[in-house]
Amino acid sequence: MSGTTATIAHRICPFCEACCGLELTIADGRVTAVRGHDADVFSAGYICPKGVAIKELHEDPDRLRQPLVKRDGRFVAVGWDEAFADIERRLPPILAAHGRDAAAMTIGNPAAHKLSLLLYGARLAKALGTRNIFSASTLDQMPKQLSCGLMYGGWLSIPVPDIERSDLLIVLGANPVASNGSLWTVPDFRGKAKALKARGGRMVVIDPRRTETAELADRHLFIRPGGDVFLLLGMAQVLFAEKLVRLDKLTEHVAGMAELEAAVAPYAPEAVAARCGIEAAAIRELAREFAAAPRAAFYARIGSCTQAYGTLASWLVDVIAILAGHFDTEGGLMFPRSAAFAANTLGKPGVGRGIVTGRHKSRVSGASEVYGELPMGCLAEEIETPGTGQVRALISVGSNPVLSAPNGARLAAALEGLDFMVSVDIYLNETTRHADVILPGRSPLEDGHYDVAFPQFSFRNHARYSPPVFAAPAGQPAEWEILLRLVAIASGRGAGIDVQAMDDELFAADVQRQAGPAADAVLAALAGRRGPERLIDYALRGGPYGDKFGAKADGLSLAKVAAMPSGIDLGALTPRIPEVLRTPSGRIELAPAVLLADLDRVRAELAQPEPAADMVIIGRRQVRSNNSWMHNLPLLAKGPFRCTALVHPSDAARLGLAAGSRARISANARSIEAQIEISDEMMPGVVSLPHGWGHDLPDTQLHVAAERPGANLNALFDENRRDPLSGNAVLSGIPVRMEALAER
Numbered sequence: 041m042s043g044t045t046a047t048i049a050h051r052i053c054p055f056c057e058a059c060c061g062l063e064l065t066i067a068d069g070r071v072t073a074v075r076g077h078d079a080d081v082f083s084a085g086y087i088c089p090k091g092v093a094i095k096e097l098h099e100d101p102d103r104l105r106q107p108l109v110k111r112d113g114r115f116v117a118v119g120w121d122e123a124f125a126d127i128e129r130r131l132p133p134i135l136a137a138h139g140r141d142a143a144a145m146t147i148g149n150p151a152a153h154k155l156s157l158l159l160y161g162a163r164l165a166k167a168l169g170t171r172n173i174f175s176a177s178t179l180d181q182m183p184k185q186l187s188c189g190l191m192y193g194g195w196l197s198i199p200v201p202d203i204e205r206s207d208l209l210i211v212l213g214a215n216p217v218a219s220n221g222s223l224w225t226v227p228d229f230r231g232k233a234k235a236l237k238a239r240g241g242r243m244v245v246i247d248p249r250r251t252e253t254a255e256l257a258d259r260h261l262f263i264r265p266g267g268d269v270f271l272l273l274g275m276a277q278v279l280f281a282e283k284l285v286r287l288d289k290l291t292e293h294v295a296g297m298a299e300l301e302a303a304v305a306p307y308a309p310e311a312v313a314a315r316c317g318i319e320a321a322a323i324r325e326l327a328r329e330f331a332a333a334p335r336a337a338f339y340a341r342i343g344s345c346t347q348a349y350g351t352l353a354s355w356l357v358d359v360i361a362i363l364a365g366h367f368d369t370e371g372g373l374m375f376p377r378s379a380a381f382a383a384n385t386l387g388k389p390g391v392g393r394g395i396v397t398g399r400h401k402s403r404v405s406g407a408s409e410v411y412g413e414l415p416m417g418c419l420a421e422e423i424e425t426p427g428t429g430q431v432r433a434l435i436s437v438g439s440n441p442v443l444s445a446p447n448g449a450r451l452a453a454a455l456e457g458l459d460f461m462v463s464v465d466i467y468l469n470e471t472t473r474h475a476d477v478i479l480p481g482r483s484p485l486e487d488g489h490y491d492v493a494f495p496q497f498s499f500r501n502h503a504r505y506s507p508p509v510f511a512a513p514a515g516q517p518a519e520w521e522i523l524l525r526l527v528a529i530a531s532g533r534g535a536g537i538d539v540q541a542m543d544d545e546l547f548a549a550d551v552q553r554q555a556g557p558a559a560d561a562v563l564a565a566l567a568g569r570r571g572p573e574r575l576i577d578y579a580l581r582g583g584p585y586g587d588k589f590g591a592k593a594d595g596l597s598l599a600k601v602a603a604m605p606s607g608i609d610l611g612a613l614t615p616r617i618p619e620v621l622r623t624p625s626g627r628i629e630l631a632p633a634v635l636l637a638d639l640d641r642v643r644a645e646l647a648q649p650e651p652a653a654d655m656v657i658i659g660r661r662q663v664r665s666n667n668s669w670m671h672n673l674p675l676l677a678k679g680p681f682r683c684t685a686l687v688h689p690s691d692a693a694r695l696g697l698a699a700g701s702r703a704r705i706s707a708n709a710r711s712i713e714a715q716i717e718i719s720d721e722m723m724p725g726v727v728s729l730p731h732g733w734g735h736d737l738p739d740t741q742l743h744v745a746a747e748r749p750g751a752n753l754n755a756l757f758d759e760n761r762r763d764p765l766s767g768n769a770v771l772s773g774i775p776v777r778m779e780a781l782a783e784r
Contacts, residue, residue: 049509050605054153054484055090058220058227071095081609086228096673104480124535141429144172148439156519167527182766183350189395190632193622199373200224201337206371208336213343217252225498250721262723265773267316269349272356273307278327286365296631331364335371346771350763374613378495379503380579392622415767417759423454432459442470446757468741481519485509504607565589653775659731668732671745683750684717686728707756707776714751729753
């Protein structure tokens with residue numbers, strides 16, 4: 041370090057849903073140290089290896105810093121005006137000749153962690169005017185969003201465990217020690233789980249693998265992959281049959297109780313035990329223990345969502361919490377009250393329009409729209425299939441579906457057949473290599489940040505803002521400015537639009553529509569701000585804790601939040617029924633008709649002989665590699681090779697597999713090769729391979745990731761197999777064949 045005085049900057053980590061507060065030491069214009077921010081009101085100093093890697097992301101030589109345009113099959117670096125001129129020359133003629141549905145848009149996981157992408161991506165989707173919108177939500181979480189939308193009336197009204205006051209926590213198909221929550225923002229889950237046990241509480245984990253979370257638990261139960269719905273129906277039946285239901289204060293706020301009881305009646309534990317692989321007595325014990333606990337919460341996530349009954353399983357988790365009296369009460373499942381952007385804090389409380397699905401269907405498979413999206417698994421066929429509405433142009437935003445979606449090889453071939461593709465991305469990766477133009481965003485450290493979505497799922501209410509740590513390079517637009525130029529091109533206004541004026545115009549239109557007669561006063565109160573910061577200020581000031589644009593002196597504004605580098609603690613979760621509800625009935629809908637009808641599939645499966653499968657495969661998340669874009673950072677890539685196929689010793693012996701050897705894993709007429717790791721943490725008959733690997737495709741620029749590319753688990757899966765209600769891909773419990781490969 042030179043003689044330059046070091047300074048301290050604070051930052052919200054952009055790598056995962058934990059959203060931890062970081063403390064960065066800056067000297068000579070560089071990050072010299074990263075640690076947890078002890079005073080952060082939300083994460084209290086916790087940090088995992090991903091947070092430390094923010095320095096490497098900022099400095100990564102593979103991160104793109106200027107636009108790339110494909111010329112004669114090769115990418116060349118160009119200026120921003122040239123890149124946008126190329127887009128303007130090629131995209132509008134496609135829309136004019138073939139209609140708005142000739143364009144599609146994909147949105148990936150990083151967009152949830154970039155303020156500009158999340159807030160302005162919706163503007164681009166609207167400007168495109170296409171029905172072909174696809175996102176990572178149909179690869180991991182749409183079942184939970186749909187079930188909660190049906191029950192509570194809002195797509196993001198998702199109750200979370202009040203872990204700091206729970207006496208019992210049941211975790212199903214989730215590994216929050218690795219993920220720090222998912223649709224549950226809970227930094228340092230390990231510490232909170234240990235605190236639960238220290239105060240006399242218990243944790244039960246149900247998973248086909250004895251995960252890092254299960255290692256902390258008082259009890260671990262193996263469950264057959266895909267069997268969650270059978271376990272949950274059995275538990276719900278026990279609560280009714282043994283008269284353990286206690287709605288208490290919720291009695292007047294629920295609808296469909298009689299229909300629910302009748303629907304679950306056929307599923308006694310004895311009827312479902314074989315399908316979930318858990319003995320009937322254990323199912324009964326679990327239901328009784330949950331009902332008897334003074335304060336208990338039930339949490340299920342990716343493992344429960346990425347299966348054929350994802351929406352039913354997501355629904356039943358909440359149903360069981362409601363029936364057992366552990367809902368909207370301390371220590372149970374509770375709704376956060378987000379300071380900004382939460383639809384369930386706006387409008388008339390306690391009643392609303394609810395949600396609507398199926399407003400249109402995909403052209404080829406007829407898959408229903410859910411939350412404005414079509415299933416990601418439909419994208420390839422929409423590009424390949426000729427006819428009116430064929431997708432001919434694609435805009436991808438922080439999205440890498442060639443690795444994250446089922447049968448990426450088919451999708452990659454389809455992308456090559458597009459007339460035109462634009463990617464907004466910081467990497468030349470397995471998907472963006474197919475683009476004609478790549479527009480890179482800034483480093484996270486060059487942008488301001490406020491978490492738009494995650495406070496809606498947080499274990500505690502809070503508000504935090506991170507200003508930019510570094511100035512952006514000269515001429516580098518912010519991602520919101522990039523997206524607005526694309527909006528201008530898509531809407532026929534041209535790439536030369538005055539972006540600032542356009543932002544003013546669009547924002548004023550939003551305020552006029554939402555604030556009515558008060559619009560002028562609101563706009564005056566926000567004068568001087570632009571871009572995402574104006575949207576944050578608007579949402580904070582009009583939110584449940586806001587200053588109401590000057591009418592409430594002690595309320596929140598962006599200025600007030602930004603003045604507190606450690607954030608503002610808004611307190612523990614509090615009961616929100618009925619205020620949080622936005623259903624037309626003003627009640628919790630326990631028995632939505634579409635869910636009861638889907639039980640026909642469950643009944644039909646129970647009537648059939650048990651399927652015989654030699655092995656089935658599941659994914660897994662890891663602390664250092666939750667998603668594919670993290671594999672290019674040396675800090676996260678170093679250490680033991682993590683893309684291994686975990687198998688139980690008995691399966692290894694039966695199949696002739698040795699630790700460290702390689703095996704071929706086959707399904708759906710496709711195969712991959714993976715390195716074997718043997719562990720009794722796996723349920724016999726189940727193999728686990730982590731998600732997001734497969735960095736061995738040509739023409740990418742991910743040098744660290746390519747050194748140990750791993751195997752792409754998703755390459756095995758059928759893109760047409762999905763939960764019929766949510767459209768979510770089925771990525772768990774798929775039968776596979778494994779065979780040992782000779783030593784190389």
